[in-house]
Amino acid sequence: MTSVLVIGAGIAGSAVSIALARGGASVDVVEAAPRSSASGSGITLQGNALRALRALEVWDDVRACGYGFDTIGIRAPDADGTVIVEMDDARTGGPDLPAGMGMERPVLAGILHEAAERVGAKIRFDTVANGLAHSETGTSVTFSDGTESHYDLVIGADGVRSWTRRTLGIELETERTGMGIWRLVGPRPASVVRTELYYGGAAFIAGYCPTGEDSLYAYIVEAAQDHTHSTAEERLAVMQNLAAQYHGPWDEIREQLRDSTKINYTWFESHVxxxxxxxxxxxxxxxxxxxxxxxxxxxxxxxxxxxxxxxEMVLAADAVDDAVLDAFVARRLPRAKQVVEASRQICTWMLESDPHTDVPAVMGRVSALVTEVP
Incomplete structure (x- = not known):
């Protein structure tokens, strides 16, 4: 049996915990946040994400709690929110899965946490790792609750500003792209049945995605602003003003945009x-x-x-060593890098108002890439 510590119980950490524990590994998970504090607004899961969730055997729960769709709409930022294009979205997870699905992030987090614990992973919330000591046989880890354990493998799934990465002495510059995004969760108007995007107008993008029978996730992407010192009510007013520039279903969404606790603002960031x-x-x-x-x-x-x-690679190996971990990176880095570069390219085009953009071509390349099983 392989003993594993996973640092972070977000999407990556919870998913690897499920897969390893189901395969027979002994898995501990530590998460800095309390169990009840799963945060975030909504998430759009494309087909390849749904394929992975099915492999983790949580697809039935995800399907029951999310909102699937197979088409995507593009609307004009005009007085009517006119539909310009309605098209089939790529089924990157295969023909038997929706092209996309919207979910509330806390709901997805709860499904993954419960699945991890169901297959035997032990999750400690309100707990962090605060020390790593390497040896030839693995890694000893000390924790904020005063305990210490030894593991064959430690997995740092602790996000953009990873404590694990810094503790390992790995230098990585996380760059801001120059864009910021307003996000909100709210009631779903009957007219919102898929992801729809408005390009241009008061912001770069205004869009929304249904996340359940009665809920949606909506967002507006603008040039990055410093709202650090804005009050919650001031932030709400900014998003209301931006939302007022878009119509169609946005008119109904905006009418429900009254609760400042339902919105958040972050900057786009990127690194590889x-x-x-x-x-x-x-x-x-x-x-x-x-x-x-x-x-x-x-x-x-x-x-x-x-x-x-x-x-998959850890469970198939006789021992966890450099060869296994190097092979993992060789398999994952090229694909992840292409996705990041495509995302950044679209940001650059919009920031520079480049008249020669070809967003559909970039999206098509990403869809073709992720349709392939990794």
Whole structure:
């Protein structure tokens, strides 16, 4: 039996915990946040993400709690929110799965946490790792609750500003792309049955995605602004003003936009760790290793793919060593890097108002790439 510590219980950490524990590994998970504090607004899961969730045997729960769709709409930022294009979306997970699905992030987190515990992973919330000591046989880890344990493998799935990555001494510059995004969750108007995007107008993109029978996730992407010192009510007013510039279903969405606790604002960030993602028997996955702006809606999907590939390779190996971890990175880095670069390319085009953009071609290349099983 392989003993594994997973640092972080987000999408990547929960997924790798499920896959490893189901395969017979002894898995501990530590998560800095309390169990009840799963945060975030919504997430758009493309077909390859749904394929990974099916492989983790949580698809039935995901399907019951999310909202699937097979088409995508493009609307004009005009007085009517005119539909310009309605097209079939690529079924990157296969013909028997929806092209895409919207979910509330806390709901997805709960499904993954419950699945991990059901197959035997032990999750400790409100707990962090605060020390790593390498040896030839693995890694000893000390924790904030005063305990210490030894593991054959430690997986850093602790996000963009990964403590694990910094503790390993891996230098990686996370760059801001120059864009910021307003997000909200709210009631779903009957007219919202798929992802729809408005390009241009008061912002770069205004869009929405249904996340359930009665809920949606909506967002507006603008040039990055510093709202650090804005009050919650001031932030709400900014999003209301932006939303007022868009119509069609946005008119109904805006009418419900009254609760400042339902919105958040973040900047787009990006990085890719070239070379090794591991030091000794500690390896990084998900946003700790590669982070892409959400312009191609692949961040969660790439984290899920990392988790499945790493678990597959670890469970098949006689021992966890450099050869296994190097092979994992060789298998995952090229694909993750292409996704990040595509996401950044779209950001650059929009920021520069480049008249020669070809967003459909970039999206098509990403769809073709992720249709292939990693």
């Amino acid at each position: 760790l070239e070379g090794r993602w591991h030091r000794g028997r500690v390896v990084l996955i998900g946003d700790a290793a590669h982070c892409c702006p959400p312009t191609v809606a692949q961040g969660g999907a790439q984290a899920l793919e990392d988790a499945l590939v790493l678990a």
